[in-house]
Amino acid sequence: MATPKGTHLFVNVSPSEARRRLKGFGHGVRKIQSDGRNQAVIVHTATGQHLSELESKFSDVGFSCTESDLSEPIENLRNLGPTSGVWLREVGITTISELERLGPTLAYRLLKANQPKASLNLLWAMAAGLKDCDWRELSDQEKEKLRAEAEEG
Structure with missing residues (x-):
């Protein structure tokens, strides 16, 4: 079957989540x-108000009309589980590029203020994830430096 004609909207949710959000739309x-x-792509012909309504259904996770403008969702960062992804979204960090911009220690401080249960393992997981390595591969020196930076704030 050929791909239907239309405009593409790239969103930072799985296809099943996109379908759930668009049920009855x-x-x-x-x-x-x-x-x-x-990540999913929605092929659509919506314009005007309908396009605004479509985009608003994904404003919390990120969307773009071009694939290259859409940053990878935070849930795709290596070392993070589903709960960590939810916690990061709660403090406004929705993409890996936003985490890169803030840095892992500032992100951890924001998280810790909102989620007292967050442990230093999450700080190490974010820092290592940005390096695309396992958090257990961080040296004791790196971990101590991250701990000191997190406690400064």
Whole structure:
């Protein structure tokens, strides 16, 4: 079957989550397909108010009309589990590029203020994830430096 004609909207949720959010929406949505881990592309013909309504359904996770403008969702960062992803979203960090911009120690401080249960393992997981390595690969020196930076604030 050929891909339906229409405009693409790239979103930072899985295709199943996109379908759930769009249940009963209609308004020109033609197809929803995978665009990578925790990302989907919605093929649609929505314009005007319907397009604004479509985009608003994904404003909390990020969307773009071009694939290159959409940053990878925070849930795709190596070492993070689902709970960590939820906690990061709660403090406004929704993409890996936002975490890179803030840095792991500032992100950890924000998280710790909102989630007292957050442990130093999460700090190490974020720092190592940004380096694309396992958190257990961080040296004791790196961990101590991160701990000191987190406690400064």
